Amino acid sequence: MRSVICHFFNEAYLLPWWLKHHVPIFDHGVMIDHGSTDGSADLIRHYAPHWRLVHTRLMKFNVALNDLEVMRYEEELPGWKIALNVTEFLINAIPLPDIEKYCVEKKSDGFGCSGFVAVDLKPEELPRHEESLLLQKPWAFDDNRITGAQQRVDAGLTSIPERNRFYHRDHVGMYLPGRHRSFHPASTRRNPDVLVVHFRYSPWNAQALQRKMQILDRVDPKDLARGWGIQHASKADQLERERQKVMPLAEDLREHPIASRSAVFKTA
16 A cells, blocks of 8 residues: 655645645555644545544644654554655656556665755746646746755755655664654665656745745744744745745756656646
């Protein structure tokens, strides 16, 4: 079985794209609702009626406790699994069953997926839910490409890559806070044929900015004091400055040697 675990809060804007992209990829999904009031749950029931929709046990969005909750559901799921946010889209140049078979043959429990950060180079063009978001907003950069800590900071990035994900068949992902890194030894070996595109600076419109800033009141103040989840405290003008800094880094995924071979681009 192939499963995805995702937690969400008021994601009605992105969910139609996210669900239509991932339901064909995964046999099963666990969607953890953090108290949405915008009809997100109804969208999941519509697009993924065979997936599991659950309510979080957390009163506040606490990074470490959220990761533990995700792993609790991972532990119940046999087979292959990955934890993604609604902003993250998995794309693969080689069929996942073939990659999984190779891992089994090599006695590996999983692999890392390189994180790409999407940047909207044409914000005036509003995307439609009827068409893939990746096709409408195909610009992104590899978060692992810039390796120098100061170079990353100068570009408006964190000092180390933060968007990689772990695709695995173990009981749990053994995650560090945020689930972008793991203690599992297999997580450091990134498979070049599987990417995760994070729509951080794309699409770039009023609806997307509103969803970015809505969660701040739900973040545990202790997390903010630790420097965890501080991206949720960013204001619109700060986010725009960040987008301007990373725009020169973006490339068209339709021309990327790996991404261009994924089903979403090959069938366009």
